[in-house]
Amino acid sequence: MSRAEGRTPWWQGAVVYQIYPRSFLDTNGDGVGDLKGIERKLDYVASLGADAIWLSPIYPSPNRDFGYDVSDYCAIAPEMGTMEDFDRLVKEVHARGMKLILDQVLSHTSDQHPWFQESLLSRDNPKADWYVWAEAREDGTPPNNWLAAFGGAAWSWHPLRRQYYFHKFLKSQPKLNFHNPDVVDACMNVLRFWLDRGVDGFRLDVANSYVHDEHLGDNPPVPMAERTFANWSHAPRLQRHIHDANTPENEWAMRRVRKVMDGYKDRLAFGEFSEEPSMFGIYAGGMDRLHTGYTFDFIEDRSFKPKVFRTYYDELLMPLEHLWPCVTFSNHDVVRPVTRWGGGRGDDALAKLGLLLLLTLKGTVLMYQGEELGLPEADLERKWIKDPVGDLYFPFGKGRDGCRTPMPWESVAHEAGFTSGAPWLPVPDYHCSRAVDAQERSETSVLVFARRLIHFRKQQPALVTGDIRFVEAAGDAILAFERMSEGQRLLCVFNLGRNEAGYELPANAGETLISTGEVELGKNALKLGARAGAVLPL
Structure with missing residues (x-):
């Protein structure tokens, strides 16, 4: 329901706390965070003043991309727990007056998903057209120039079908074909499955990439005059992604999602929109598209200049009167803001300033775990790199593991209280010194400031809505x-x-x-x- 109908939706101006489950709290000593760990720390999240929790993927996955390659949409990853654990978590989140939001990855699946395993067997099986398959050119090369976000061609050959399949990310993440109505129906049923279990909403991974150009047209190059260091640092950024993603037709996929959400009371769907911010207002806002979303303008910024923030609101958002935005500086995919904006291994003054700015800008706030502690990026050695992006570019680019290291709970405990075993990623010493227990003992800490700031925000109508x-x-x-x-x-x-x-x-x-x-x-x-x-x- 919109404000015009007399009530402000709960999510407008809310503070959403993102949890990366693998790295939050491990309760069974296997080094991987789990649902019971999240449940155990709900009082901590509630003490921050969070209105909702967003969980990165918790579904079964071969973990080539750590949960963003889903092999079963309607189950819980064994290392995370059980469906009973999940149902209890939903109940406990709601008991504390918070909402629970799940990540949904509907643009692609793992190559281990049963849908793809059936699709690759032949060109005429029931799921043959559930993924994006295409003929090779006469010389055996891929059908067009599309480049994958993680490097290389966005097409991989499969000998069983003697065709290429499209993957916007890893070759183990084949792209679902949203031009097939059966695929769309199946994905909408995935949303209903979790909504029926009491989930309050979804963050939609790469929501700009559901619908590709059915004619497989080449992406045009970014004009030479417009290329920046960011373009030259990664080959896929040398082309404009307007045919493999960011298509006008993608709007109807957002409408299908919204229609599902509107069948339930007080639910939220917000999208991640990368590459072409101009499409933001076409995919989100109003009464029949996604409720809201975010772009990469802030989370990729390294300048920390006033112009970045002013330009975003004045030039991108101001014309979109129907769109209430999300505001975010950090998540599981980007270098932590304290390091990105110049703090190296830690800068509490910069961390506090970032929080004050985050919580006073207009929008629904998305805050990533550890941001309230002022955690800097972890600088990892090669032996610890798990992320495929880091594996590809190390040491010139270390990927995303540095923002995914375990949450430090206790400054002097084994692995900062994250696990009794060996953690899947290490906990740096300079994170231990910023552990929750240490900061709770200091009135001048980033954590104490974050709690006070969120409480202050909630008392100011102008800051919320x-x-x-x-x-x-x-x-x-x-x-x-x-x-x-x-x-x-x-x-x-x-x-x-x-x-x-x-x-x-x-x-x-x-x-x-x-x-x-x-x-x-x-x-x-x-x-x-x-x-x-x-x-x-x-």
Whole structure:
């Protein structure tokens, strides 16, 4: 139900805490986190003030891409627990007043999924057209120029069918064919299976890539004049992905998902949208597409410049009046923000500033486990690399393992209290020093600040569901914006730079409500130390 119908949906302005289950808490000593571990730490998540929990995949998988290669959509991975464990987890989450959101990977499956195992057997079996198969060119090369996100051609040959199959990621992740109505129906039934078990919503992995160009047209190149370092660092980024994904037709797939969600009360579907942000407003927002979603503009940013944030809201979001956004700086796929924005092995001042910005920007907040601790990226040796991206590019690129290391619970316990055995990824010493128990003992810690900040946000209507308006600021380090709701206006000012900076205040600015770093309020000005920020009433 929309605000126009008299009630604000629970997810608008909510704080969603993402858990990477393999790395949250292991209760049986096998080194892999499990559902019982998540249940055991629900009080911790609730103490943060989270409104919902988002779990990365918990389904059976050969773990070539650690759960994002699903081999059974309607079961629990044995290393994670049982369906009974899951049902109990749902009940316990709800008992604490929170919602439970699952990751759903409907664009592709594992090559071990029974659907693909049947599809590859022949060209005329019942599931022959459930995946994207194509003839080779006369010289045996793939049918077009599509490149896989993890490197190399997006096509792999299979000798049984004497055809190529499409995979946007690993060759072990074949792409489902959404042009086949039976595939779409099967995927919608997957959603219903979990909704019927009490799940409150889904985060849809690569939601921009459900529907490919049926004619298999070549992707065009990114023009030479528009290429940046990010393009040249990874070959797939040298082409615009407008035929293998990000198609106009993908909109109807989002509508099908929304129709399923609308058959249940108070449910949420939000999407991950990469590569072509211009398609964001076509796939999400309004009454019949996904409720919301996020792009990669913030989570891939390394500049930490005010222009990044202002441009995103003013140029991308402002024209999309029907779309309430998600705001996120971190997740299981990207370098942790403290390191990405310059903190190396840790910078608590930067971590607090990042949290203050995250929780004052307009949107539904997606916060990744460990962000509330100010955890930096883990710098892993080659022997620990598990991620296929890191395996491909090490040491020039170390992949995603550095943001997926286990959650540190106890500073002096074995493996920081994550497991009694050997963890699947190591726990760095500089994470142990930022463990939950250590931070709970310090009133100046990032964790204590995060709890206070989330509580503060919940008391300010303008921050939860209010609008946003960016205001001018001198220099290239100050970011300033107003958050506005009926009866409340707040001014949020941030010094994203490494040197002291000042900001001229309007005459009606009040006393600082919450701040981080060195902040000095003068008669008509605000003096901000490096990496400092403040919220004031207007």
